[in-house]
Amino acid sequence: MINIPKGFKLAAANADFRGKKLARRDLCLALSDVPAVAAGVFTTNLFRAAPVLVSQKNLNGKNPVYGVLINSGQANACTGEQGMQNCLDSLAMVADALRSAGRDIAPDSLLPASTGVIGAHMNMKKWENAIPELTASIGKIDLEGFVRSMMTTDAFPKMAGTELELAGGRVRLAGVAKGAGMICPNMATMLALVMCDADVDQDAWRGMFRRAADETFNRVSVDGDTSTNDSLYGLANGASGVTVKKDEEPLLENALSEVLGQLAYMLVKDGEGATKVMHINVTGAKTDADAEKVARTVGHSQLVKTAMFGRDPNWGRIVAAAGRSGADFNPMDLVVTLCGVELFRKGRPTDQDFDALLEEPLSHTDLPLDISMGSGPGRAHLLASDLSHGYVTLNSDYRS
Amino acid sequence: MINIPKGFKLAAANADFRGKKLARRDLCLALSDVPAVAAGVFTTNLFRAAPVLVSQKNLNGKNPVYGVLINSGQANACTGEQGMQNCLDSLAMVADALRSAGRDIAPDSLLPASTGVIGAHMNMKKWENAIPELTASIGKIDLEGFVRSMMTTDAFPKMAGTELELAGGRVRLAGVAKGAGMICPNMATMLALVMCDADVDQDAWRGMFRRAADETFNRVSVDGDTSTNDSLYGLANGASGVTVKKDEEPLLENALSEVLGQLAYMLVKDGEGATKVMHINVTGAKTDADAEKVARTVGHSQLVKTAMFGRDPNWGRIVAAAGRSGADFNPMDLVVTLCGVELFRKGRPTDQDFDALLEEPLSHTDLPLDISMGSGPGRAHLLASDLSHGYVTLNSDYRS
Numbered sequence: 001m002i003n004i005p006k007g008f009k010l011a012a013a014n015a016d017f018r019g020k021k022l023a024r025r026d027l028c029l030a031l032s033d034v035p036a037v038a039a040g041v042f043t044t045n046l047f048r049a050a051p052v053l054v055s056q057k058n059l060n061g062k063n064p065v066y067g068v069l070i071n072s073g074q075a076n077a078c079t080g081e082q083g084m085q086n087c088l089d090s091l092a093m094v095a096d097a098l099r100s101a102g103r104d105i106a107p108d109s110l111l112p113a114s115t116g117v118i119g120a121h122m123n124m125k126k127w128e129n130a131i132p133e134l135t136a137s138i139g140k141i142d143l144e145g146f147v148r149s150m151m152t153t154d155a156f157p158k159m160a161g162t163e164l165e166l167a168g169g170r171v172r173l174a175g176v177a178k179g180a181g182m183i184c185p186n187m188a189t190m191l192a193l194v195m196c197d198a199d200v201d202q203d204a205w206r207g208m209f210r211r212a213a214d215e216t217f218n219r220v221s222v223d224g225d226t227s228t229n230d231s232l233y234g235l236a237n238g239a240s241g242v243t244v245k246k247d248e249e250p251l252l253e254n255a256l257s258e259v260l261g262q263l264a265y266m267l268v269k270d271g272e273g274a275t276k277v278m279h280i281n282v283t284g285a286k287t288d289a290d291a292e293k294v295a296r297t298v299g300h301s302q303l304v305k306t307a308m309f310g311r312d313p314n315w316g317r318i319v320a321a322a323g324r325s326g327a328d329f330n331p332m333d334l335v336v337t338l339c340g341v342e343l344f345r346k347g348r349p350t351d352q353d354f355d356a357l358l359e360e361p362l363s364h365t366d367l368p369l370d371i372s373m374g375s376g377p378g379r380a381h382l383l384a385s386d387l388s389h390g391y392v393t394l395n396s397d398y399r400s
Numbered sequence: 401m402i403n404i405p406k407g408f409k410l411a412a413a414n415a416d417f418r419g420k421k422l423a424r425r426d427l428c429l430a431l432s433d434v435p436a437v438a439a440g441v442f443t444t445n446l447f448r449a450a451p452v453l454v455s456q457k458n459l460n461g462k463n464p465v466y467g468v469l470i471n472s473g474q475a476n477a478c479t480g481e482q483g484m485q486n487c488l489d490s491l492a493m494v495a496d497a498l499r500s501a502g503r504d505i506a507p508d509s510l511l512p513a514s515t516g517v518i519g520a521h522m523n524m525k526k527w528e529n530a531i532p533e534l535t536a537s538i539g540k541i542d543l544e545g546f547v548r549s550m551m552t553t554d555a556f557p558k559m560a561g562t563e564l565e566l567a568g569g570r571v572r573l574a575g576v577a578k579g580a581g582m583i584c585p586n587m588a589t590m591l592a593l594v595m596c597d598a599d600v601d602q603d604a605w606r607g608m609f610r611r612a613a614d615e616t617f618n619r620v621s622v623d624g625d626t627s628t629n630d631s632l633y634g635l636a637n638g639a640s641g642v643t644v645k646k647d648e649e650p651l652l653e654n655a656l657s658e659v660l661g662q663l664a665y666m667l668v669k670d671g672e673g674a675t676k677v678m679h680i681n682v683t684g685a686k687t688d689a690d691a692e693k694v695a696r697t698v699g700h701s702q703l704v705k706t707a708m709f710g711r712d713p714n715w716g717r718i719v720a721a722a723g724r725s726g727a728d729f730n731p732m733d734l735v736v737t738l739c740g741v742e743l744f745r746k747g748r749p750t751d752q753d754f755d756a757l758l759e760e761p762l763s764h765t766d767l768p769l770d771i772s773m774g775s776g777p778g779r780a781h782l783l784a785s786d787l788s789h790g791y792v793t794l795n796s797d798y799r800s
Contacts, residue, residue: 043724044724045720045723045724046722046723046724046729046731047719047720047722047723047731047747077716078716078719078744078747078748078749079748080746080747080748117716118716118719118720119715119716119748119749228716228719228720228723302702302787302791302795303795306791306792306795306796307795307796309792309796310795310796312796315519316477316478316517316518316519316628319447319478319518319628320445320447320518320628322446322447323445323446323447323628324443324444324445324446329446331446331447344478346480347447347478347480348478348479348480348519349478349519387702387792388792388796389789389792389793391702391706391792392706392709392787392788392789392791392792393789395702395703395706395707395710396706396707396709396710396712396788
């Protein structure tokens with residue numbers, strides 16, 4: 001059971017955006033009692049959805065941030081001018097309803113996020129109908145109820161939290177995420193939100209949020225695709241009354257990395273059709289960039305992914321992926337170790353019965369894959385899913 | 401029926417390299433009666449198999465090239481010093497046998513190529529046993545018999561040929577290829593050999609071969625992986641007696657591109673588990689490099705590939721892939737046309753019933769996908785397979 005950080009209230013409603021009359025919520029709002037410092041990391045795709053553009057604008061605006069408004073079922077991406085207007089209208093409608101409920105919050109104090117089908121326009125009548133249910137539920141929705149209302153094809157709700165004892169007292173962090181399709185590196189792993197009740201300097205919070213995202217959400221690979229809507233939000237509202245001192249900022253950054261790291265791991269574990277999580281750890285490269293090339297090429301390789309699905313200790317595919325990665329290294333220096341068993345050294349497979357040694361370890365979900373490229377200082381880490389029949393089924397059948 | 405160009409003789413034998421006692425040949429030799437000018441294009445992988453290294457050396461050596469020696473079942477990759485020695489020994493054994501048969505050809509006048517399982521050492525006893533059958537068959541094997549002996553998981557034999565009338569008379573080109581797994585851009589698409597009986601200048605032949613390979617074999621994508629053994633050979637022996645004049649070289653280059661293009665198309669069509677061939681044609685980019693980024697990112701996208709397998713006109717995945725490709729363009733300029741139906745323009749899906757318009761066209765094998773990025777001069781072309789259950793089955797089950 002993860003505690004909601006102080007001063008945050010959650011709300012959710014069923015707007016039937018999917019048009020299937022499911023008994024399932026698809027609209028949610030995380031609202032702070034007081035203004036929060038806010039950070040955002042967004043997709044690098046040239047096609048950014050309307051809510052991404054509006055969130056980026058609001059994060060750089062003059063009004064304080066009070067909350068994040070998320071809908072699933074309609075991505076509001078590739079929807080042009082009308083999509084922008086619909087996004088702004090949805091914020092205005094929610095702000096109106098909040099004002100009626102006694103909370104005077106400007107529309108641009110809310111950060112919008114949408115996930116779902118690309119290209120279709122949002123159904124504003126459904127927004128209008130659902131907003132009373134949304135505002136009436138403020139404070140009555142728990143973390144799992146919140147995350148379930150932002151899920152699309154996720155197999156399980158993704159939540160993580162931690163608490164931290166600082167000089168001034170205890171602060172809490174709670175994070176939620178939705179993932180599944182289009183999970184890839186270079187930011188951009190669907191939607192995630194971290195709430196924190198510490199009182200922290202805005203620049204410090206934004207800096208640590210960006211770094212923590214780089215080390216976690218940008219280090220996963222399911223299918224290498226980046227969506228038009230991927231967004232990661234961090235709100236810190238200070239409601240704990242605990243001010244984070246300068247020398248305590250690294251502690252908060254660690255806690256933030258822990259929460260984001262757990263969410264990123266869950267995203268890979270729930271990659272569409274995934275049955276395995278490869279923990280790719282590359283060391284000994286000349287530079288971090290070389291290590292990253294190898295990690296990403298191995299983690300993205302369809303041949304390596306299918307081998308892991310097939311529980312096949314196919315060192316040849318791993319070695320071939322490293323060799324075509326573009327990284328600068330001496331092939332004779334490469335050492336590949338899968339689940340603790342050294343497979344390859346000095347340009348040759350090691351003389352062992354891989355099938356016997358690895359049959360049991362390869363039946364596990366988590367597979368450590370260590371790749372040493374030499375004796376340099378460069379290193380990189382990546383979490384990667386396998387590639388299964390489930391992936392093909394889910395993605396060849398998406399619209400049906 | 402493709403004619404074998406003049407002055408070439410084919411041979412093949414069953415060495416049982418797979419150790420399964422199949423009634424199937426796995427060793428073959430293409431031999432020219434006279435010295436040939438030879439060209440080679442090889443994998444860019446840092447881990448190059450012994451036969452790749454030896455072929456590169458022999459192509460740059462002093463002895464004239466007489467033939468290409470190919471075995472399937474054993475890749476002789478990642479086999480270290482012993483692999484090099486085995487490769488050289490196999491050439492020496494074949495040269496010995498040829499000498500006994502009255503052909504005095506030095507071992508380094510032969511170009512070796514191997515395909516099959518990586519890491520295992522070649523079984524030299526099997527080579528020894530099979531070579532008499534190989535040399536006895538010289539001139540008795542036709543083109544299909546030849547290509548069948550180099551196949552691994554290929555579903556069908558890949559052959560292409562053309563003839564060309566020059567001022568001096570008629571010249572012939574015939575090409576064979578094996579593909580299937582690990583087919584990707586950046587050269588390196590398994591094994592292919594083109595034989596030509598024209599008398600052509602060596603530098604001219606090598607130049608046109610490199611360019612034709614760049615425009616064909618380097619423009620395909622099945623799974624983005626590059627193997628340790630990918631090799632493309634071109635031999636021109638002059639046995640037609642027809643000398644290619646300087647101003648006729650473009651004609652020969654066209655013919656060569658035609659043969660290599662047909663083979664490359666067959667490789668994609670027979671990509672492991674492939675059911676579709678996307679003909680991705682990108683135009684209007686600022687530079688060719690920008691166009692290529694879009695073509696490769698779209699062609700490699702697992703989400704686009706699975707959509708094509710599912711016959712799903714999912715323009716959102718195509719647009720999102722273009723947007724994350726790193727190419728420089730204005731998103732409002734992008735126009736996406738699939739099978740002649742315009743799906744996307746000015747940042748929005750076009751207002752059409754895609755499912756009705758595309759249901760029939762998407763049932764075809766060949767799917768033209770035209771992407772216009774603006775009004776620039778940059779363009780790129782790529783052939784890409786889809787991603788099916790068959791791919792996952794073949795590649796998760798490779799070693800069993």
